[in-house]
Amino acid sequence: MSxxxxxxxxxxxxxxxxxxxxxxxxxxxxxxxQVVVDAGCGTGTVMAQVLAAFPSAHVIGIDFDFTxxxxxxxxxxxxxxxxxxLELDLRSPDWVTRCPRDVDAILSATALHWxxxxxxxxxxxxxxxxxRKGGLFLNADHVGCEDRDIQRLWExxxxxxxLAADAK
Numbered sequence: 001m002s003x004x005x006x007x008x009x010x011x012x013x014x015x016x017x018x019x020x021x022x023x024x025x026x027x028x029x030x031x032x033x034q035v036v037v038d039a040g041c042g043t044g045t046v047m048a049q050v051l052a053a054f055p056s057a058h059v060i061g062i063d064f065d066f067t068x069x070x071x072x073x074x075x076x077x078x079x080x081x082x083x084x085x086l087e088l089d090l091r092s093p094d095w096v097t098r099c100p101r102d103v104d105a106i107l108s109a110t111a112l113h114w115x116x117x118x119x120x121x122x123x124x125x126x127x128x129x130x131x132r133k134g135g136l137f138l139n140a141d142h143v144g145c146e147d148r149d150i151q152r153l154w155e156x157x158x159x160x161x162x163l164a165a166d167a168k
Contacts, residue, residue: 017047020141022107023053029136033057037130039090039123040111042086044083046140049077051109060080060099063111064089088124093114102132109140112113 026033033054038047041061050059059082069085076083087142088095090111106127115123127137 003133016047019049019109022138022140023049025138026050026107027053027134031106034142035060035103037062037098037099037103037106039106039108039127040144041085043070044075044085046107046109047072047083048075048079051076051082056082058084058102060084060086062086062088062095062099064091084155089120090126093122094128096129099130101130103130103135104132105136105138106131109139109141112139113139140168 007089026036034057036050036054036057036059038044038050038059038061041047041063042065047061048127049061050057059079061069061072061076061083063085066087067082072085073083076085086098088098110164112120112123116120124137131137
């Protein structure tokens with residue numbers, strides 16, 4: 001597990017900052033989320049942070065890779081029934097039928113960039129179906145934008161330049 005985490009950190013040097021930002025935003029917008037979905041959960045890194053930060057939360061992890069789900073199961077074993085792992089492929093049209101509705105938040109990190117534009121649009125529509133009214137979708141993945149002005153704004157951390165580590 002530590003090798004996987006080290007590889008992820010090497011590929012995404014600002015990964016820890018992004019994950020901390022996810023938790024901070026989730027905390028700011030939903031004081032005590034009850035049900036959170038991690039789309040593309042991999043080894044359960046995001047799930048572990050959510051479970052540690054929100055003691056009453058239940059987290060559902062979705063990934064299509066059985067091996068990564070087994071690693072997640074090992075990482076999250078201490079949380080018992082608060083964890084549910086589903087072997088589902090977000091590219092499949094029926095994955096959404098196996099998920100609960102009215103979830104408080106859907107989080108993702110280092111997963112959605114693998115989807116093409118059409119798949120991403122379909123997944124976003126499915127997320128909308130799953131979220132409760134006022135629910136949150138937070139994506140810590142870098143999904144570039146073809147519009148250069150928007151991309152530069154993202155790289156600076158938004159209009160106030162507060163979210164990026166390398167604000168210039």
